[in-house]
Amino acid sequence: MDIPQRWTKSADGKALERRYEFADFSEAFAFLTRVAMHAEKVDHHPEFTNVWNRVDFRLTSHDADGITERDLKLARAIGKLAED
Numbered sequence: 001m002d003i004p005q006r007w008t009k010s011a012d013g014k015a016l017e018r019r020y021e022f023a024d025f026s027e028a029f030a031f032l033t034r035v036a037m038h039a040e041k042v043d044h045h046p047e048f049t050n051v052w053n054r055v056d057f058r059l060t061s062h063d064a065d066g067i068t069e070r071d072l073k074l075a076r077a078i079g080k081l082a083e084d
């Protein structure tokens with residue numbers, strides 16, 4: 001499995017994880033909004049935690065109880081959305 005740059009596999013091996021940090025809450029939440037719209041479009045949703053300017057993602061396929069191609073694709077899409 002080719003894990004996208006800057007993402008790591010969770011300790012339980014069931015998810016891809018990554019932290020993003022932004023200038024402030026507004027930047028972080030605008031990014032999360034972009035991710036949410038994309039997730040709806042592809043019907044594959046991230047788990048995330050937001051604390052002020054920080055966003056932590058955990059990507060896993062609930063229906064497979066592990067990492068699938070959908071998670072790899074979502075990780076790459078999130079990386080692009082962070083550059084907007």
Ligand SMILES: C[C@H](O)[C@H](O)[C@H]1CNC2=NC(N)=NC(=O)C2=N1
Pocket residue numbers: 043044045046059060061062063064
């Ligand atoms: C009914 C709906 O299509 C499913 O629940 C989708 C929605 N988004 C999802 N997101 C994730 N991460 N895993 C899933 O298995 C999943 N299933």
